[in-house]
Amino acid sequence: MTHRADTGRDLGARRGGVPEATVGRLPLYHRVLVDLAEAGVATVSSDALATTAGVSPAKLRKDLSFLGSYGTRGVGYEVSVLIDQIGAELGISSEWPVVIVGVGHLGHALANYGGFASRGFRLVALFDDDDALVGTEVAGLVVRPFADLPVVARAEGVLIGVVATPGSAAQQVADALVEAGVNSILNFAPVVLAVPSPVDVRRVDLASELQILAFHQQRRTDELQRVAP
Amino acid sequence: MTHRADTGRDLGARRGGVPEATVGRLPLYHRVLVDLAEAGVATVSSDALATTAGVSPAKLRKDLSFLGSYGTRGVGYEVSVLIDQIGAELGISSEWPVVIVGVGHLGHALANYGGFASRGFRLVALFDDDDALVGTEVAGLVVRPFADLPVVARAEGVLIGVVATPGSAAQQVADALVEAGVNSILNFAPVVLAVPSPVDVRRVDLASELQILAFHQQRRTDELQRVAP
DNA sequence: TAGATTGTTAATCGATTAACAATC
DNA sequence: TAGATTGTTAATCGATTAACAATC
Numbered sequence: 001m002t003h004r005a006d007t008g009r010d011l012g013a014r015r016g017g018v019p020e021a022t023v024g025r026l027p028l029y030h031r032v033l034v035d036l037a038e039a040g041v042a043t044v045s046s047d048a049l050a051t052t053a054g055v056s057p058a059k060l061r062k063d064l065s066f067l068g069s070y071g072t073r074g075v076g077y078e079v080s081v082l083i084d085q086i087g088a089e090l091g092i093s094s095e096w097p098v099v100i101v102g103v104g105h106l107g108h109a110l111a112n113y114g115g116f117a118s119r120g121f122r123l124v125a126l127f128d129d130d131d132a133l134v135g136t137e138v139a140g141l142v143v144r145p146f147a148d149l150p151v152v153a154r155a156e157g158v159l160i161g162v163v164a165t166p167g168s169a170a171q172q173v174a175d176a177l178v179e180a181g182v183n184s185i186l187n188f189a190p191v192v193l194a195v196p197s198p199v200d201v202r203r204v205d206l207a208s209e210l211q212i213l214a215f216h217q218q219r220r221t222d223e224l225q226r227v228a229p
Numbered sequence: 230m231t232h233r234a235d236t237g238r239d240l241g242a243r244r245g246g247v248p249e250a251t252v253g254r255l256p257l258y259h260r261v262l263v264d265l266a267e268a269g270v271a272t273v274s275s276d277a278l279a280t281t282a283g284v285s286p287a288k289l290r291k292d293l294s295f296l297g298s299y300g301t302r303g304v305g306y307e308v309s310v311l312i313d314q315i316g317a318e319l320g321i322s323s324e325w326p327v328v329i330v331g332v333g334h335l336g337h338a339l340a341n342y343g344g345f346a347s348r349g350f351r352l353v354a355l356f357d358d359d360d361a362l363v364g365t366e367v368a369g370l371v372v373r374p375f376a377d378l379p380v381v382a383r384a385e386g387v388l389i390g391v392v393a394t395p396g397s398a399a400q401q402v403a404d405a406l407v408e409a410g411v412n413s414i415l416n417f418a419p420v421v422l423a424v425p426s427p428v429d430v431r432r433v434d435l436a437s438e439l440q441i442l443a444f445h446q447q448r449r450t451d452e453l454q455r456v457a458p
Numbered sequence: 459t460a461g462a463t464t465g466t467t468a469a470t471c472g473a474t475t476a477a478c479a480a481t482c
Numbered sequence: 483t484a485g486a487t488t489g490t491t492a493a494t495c496g497a498t499t500a501a502c503a504a505t506c
Contacts, residue, residue: 021473023444027437032421045487053421054430057487058475065489073488074482090440091447098439105341109334110435115419119436120443159446160439183449184442186435190344192261192282200445201283202438206339206415207348208256209431210327210389211319213413214349215252216429217388218320220412250497274463286463287499294465302464303506 018089022063028053029063030086034118037079045076092120097156099182101173102165103128103143106188110164111139124156125149146176153180160184167191174201247318251292257282258292259315263347266308274305321349326385328411330402331394332357332372335417339393340368353385354378375405382409389413396420403430 032053036044050060064070064077067085071077087093098121100107107126116123126138127146134145144152152158161182163170170189177185178199185201187193193201261282265273279289293299293306296314300306316322327350329336336355345352355367356375363374373381381387390411392399399418406414407428414430416422422430 019472024441026444027434027440028421028432030440031419031434031436035420047487052423056475058477059473061487061489062474069489071488072482073480074486076487089444091443092440094447096439096443096446105334105338109338112334113419113435115436119440121436121439159450160442162439184446186438186442190260190342191264192257194281198449200442200449202442203257204433204438205256205260206342207260207344207350209415209433210325210350210391211256211259211321211348212253213389213415213429213431214320214325215255215318217325217413218323220427220429221388248496276463285499287501288497290463290465291498298465300464301506302504303462305463 018066022066025053025055025063026086026090028055029060030083030090030092033079033083033086037083041079043076044079044082046071049077087120090120094120096121096160097124097158098122098160098162099125099127099149099153099158099177100162100164101127101146101149101177102163102169102189103130103133103138104164104166107162107164108138110162110188111141121160124158125152146173149176150180153177153182158182160186163187163189163193165189247295251295254282254284254292255315255319257284258289259312259319259321262308262312262315266312270308272305273308273311275300278306316349319349323349325350325389326353326387327351327389327391328354328356328378328382328387328406329391329393330356330375330378330406331392331398331418332359332362332367333393333395336391336393337367339391339417340370350389353387354381375402378405379409382406382411387411389415392416392418392422394418 029049032049046057046061050057053060067089070081070085098116100110100123103111103126107128111123111126123139123141126141126143127149128134128143129146133143136143159182161177163173163185165173167189170187170191171193174185174187174193174195178195183199185193185195185199187201187203190205190207192203195201258278261278275286275290279286282289293311296318299310299314327345329339329352332340332355336357340352340355352368352370355370355372356378357363357372358375362372365372388411390406392402392414394402396418399416399420400422403414403416403422403424407424412428414422414424414428416430416432419434419436421432424430
């Protein structure tokens with residue numbers, strides 16, 4: 001799958017070499033570190049940071065080691081340094097233009113999410129085909145008809161799109177996003193999107209999350225019943 | 230693997246034996262299968278099902294094998310049988326009472342999510358401390374003051390709660406949920422919750438999802454630049 | 459029987475963990 | 483120096499994949 005070329009591209013291989021599981025946790029570390037910085041904490045040990053983030057200290061140190069050696073033995077990590085390094089790895093310095101399609105309650109909630117700018121994103125447009133919504137202002141942006149998507153996406157160079165429509169509309173929205181050059185899709189609609197090969201979709205589904213929680217809850221309840229019936 | 234074993238111990242062990250990665254994908258399979266059933270499909274091969282769900286056929290068959298042998302060699306799986314078996318594994322037959330705390334746009338969107346009943350959940354109460362919201366009806370439920378949580382949670386036996394408040398309120402909401410006997414928390418607030426040891430928290434964070442997408446997008450863009458500059 | 463597809467095995471790959479030497 | 487904590491190693495554990503015998 002991933003090619004580990006031991007030829008020439010060592011830096012690329014090193015960066016590309018950050019494991020997927022680690023990538024998935026970097027935003028979490030970043031968030032916790034920013035909170036610490038805002039609380040006035042300047043230095044933190046792997047133990048303290050790990051506890052706050054809810055991971056083991058060994059895992060945290062391993063994860064951070066893929067970015068380089070930014071700690072001081074016997075002391076810990078400088079919070080601001082870690083924030084910068086993780087931010088750099090995640091590309092927070094750049095500013096990704098993002099569009100949201102679907103301005104129901106969910107789209108509204110996402111648009112009003114405050115953290116876009118500080119995390120490397122710029123919300124450039126909201127689309128919906130409901131006449132009652134088009135033209136209204138949400139989160140400082142005027143809602144546009146969905147038909148405007150291609151022009152806006154091309155003009156702004158949008159590569160990341162969020163689908164917040166009902167499930168029934170999601171696939172055709174995804175098709176249009178792909179057609180408009182969007183390569184990464186965050187899908188909140190409860191359907192599995194079919195997209196061509198280079199396009200990356202992440203799915204966030206309330207029901208799935210609840211079902212996973214319920215599965216574990218069931219296990220724990222069973223466990224208790226068996227131990228103390 | 231063997232069928233449902235004979236001793237209570239063994240049943241527990243068998244259930245406990247479904248790997249975490251598989252548990253995470255069962256809701257996805259369930260969703261796809263229900264869609265197939267609604268489209269009138271009666272039988273499906275691992276190849277077809279895997280393609281629709283976006284996983285490899287080998288992985289799908291391995292996942293299903295942890296539940297038992299419910300396919301027919303040379304033929305495939307009966308859609309209805311798989312739906313039942315996965316549903317049973319996920320505990321969809323039972324009906325988990327769920328509460329949502331925070332009835333802003335996000336809470337609104339979650340409350341109006343239609344799939345609760347069909348997936349083994351029953352939304353029993355919505356809480357918010359905004360005077361403009363308390364007493365109003367959302368998704369067929371009257372929004373209650375947050376102070377009512379303990380009584381309602383205990384009365385209904387609520388073990389699963391959803392946090393859809395701003396980050397600033399999330400920790401104290403979580404504390405109250407735990408205090409009220411809630412053991413599983415789905416957290417949409419952009420903070421890392423601290424909870425005592427038996428409590429399970431799943432965090433859904435827009436920024437994290439976008440950052441992971443952006444990381445991969447960056448990689449692919451770099452890749453293209455290197456190949457065709 | 460011939461073709462198709464499952465269920466399972468064994469190999470590989472990737473992630474986690476514990477432990478500790480390096481070093482502040 | 484003594485105590486603390488990182489960065490890294492090696493062992494373990496879990497997940498994925500390819501392949502194919504079993505069998506419909």
